[in-house]
Amino acid sequence: MKVDFHVHQPARSREGTYPYSAADYIAFMDRHGIDISVMLTIDGFWYDAHACNDYLAEWCAPHADRLVAYCTVDPRKDDAAEEVERCVTRYGMRGVKFHNWLQGFSPLESFMAPVCERAAALGIPLFFHDGTPPYSSSLQIAHLAVRHPNLKIVLGHGGLHDLWPEAIAAGKRHRNVYLCMCATPPFAMEQIVGNVPLDQILFGTDGGLFHVPEQPFVDYRFREFEALDIPVKAKRQILGANALRLLGRA
Ligand SMILES: [Zn+2]
Numbered sequence: 001m002k003v004d005f006h007v008h009q010p011a012r013s014r015e016g017t018y019p020y021s022a023a024d025y026i027a028f029m030d031r032h033g034i035d036i037s038v039m040l041t042i043d044g045f046w047y048d049a050h051a052c053n054d055y056l057a058e059w060c061a062p063h064a065d066r067l068v069a070y071c072t073v074d075p076r077k078d079d080a081a082e083e084v085e086r087c088v089t090r091y092g093m094r095g096v097k098f099h100n101w102l103q104g105f106s107p108l109e110s111f112m113a114p115v116c117e118r119a120a121a122l123g124i125p126l127f128f129h130d131g132t133p134p135y136s137s138s139l140q141i142a143h144l145a146v147r148h149p150n151l152k153i154v155l156g157h158g159g160l161h162d163l164w165p166e167a168i169a170a171g172k173r174h175r176n177v178y179l180c181m182c183a184t185p186p187f188a189m190e191q192i193v194g195n196v197p198l199d200q201i202l203f204g205t206d207g208g209l210f211h212v213p214e215q216p217f218v219d220y221r222f223r224e225f226e227a228l229d230i231p232v233k234a235k236r237q238i239l240g241a242n243a244l245r246l247l248g249r250a
Helices: 022-031 049-063 081-090 114-122 139-142 164-173 186-195 216-226 232-239 241-246
Strands: 003-008 037-042 067-069 096-098 127-128 151-155 177-181 201-203
Touching: 003 114, 003 201, 003 216, 003 241, 022 049, 037 049, 049 067, 081 114, 081 201, 096 139, 114 127, 127 232, 139 151, 151 164, 164 186, 177 186, 201 232, 201 241, 216 232, 232 241
Parallel strands: 003 037, 037 067, 096 127, 127 151, 151 177, 177 201
Antiparallel strands: none
């Protein structure tokens, strides 16, 4: 089993077209042996989040077994928690993605509380961009795990280039914090696997950011992961069982 836990739906043109289709991306996944991709928006971080959730749901729907959609919301809006529930109950979305730096908010603002509580009640994780200031330091995000002990929180880059020691600290401190290693340097990935409980570790590639379905760095990042000096059993668990459990498929 090979799950890519961090992939973006390509941005739409003004005419509402996509640079490639979901079927094109599935064909790409097949060529590289990827079973499931967790699909996050790009457009939804700055355009109308509700509409972008609809677009993403429509894009993924014909391939629901292979493309698992996460919604996004503007957490400042009064109906943010309602929108999360709509996406889960209507579309079967499995999490909420925030790019707190692009969306311009601190995850510790009081307006996050209703979204956190609703997600915890629905049993879905909140997935955050992490590893780059502002608003996105790994421990800052992980503090939500203290406020909401029943909420699962995913650090979408495992601290990225600079803050992976923080991400490790967060994973060791909080059993409800998951580290998605994505664009995390190889040495940092080995340190994460050596220090954070294994069942809290995921892997993703940031696929979908390129303008054609063949995403050069997706294959590159999987090969980088396969080359890590960690047990094969750990690699299988990160790409398989851990991801499936968080997606509610195990
Ligand atoms: Zn991303």
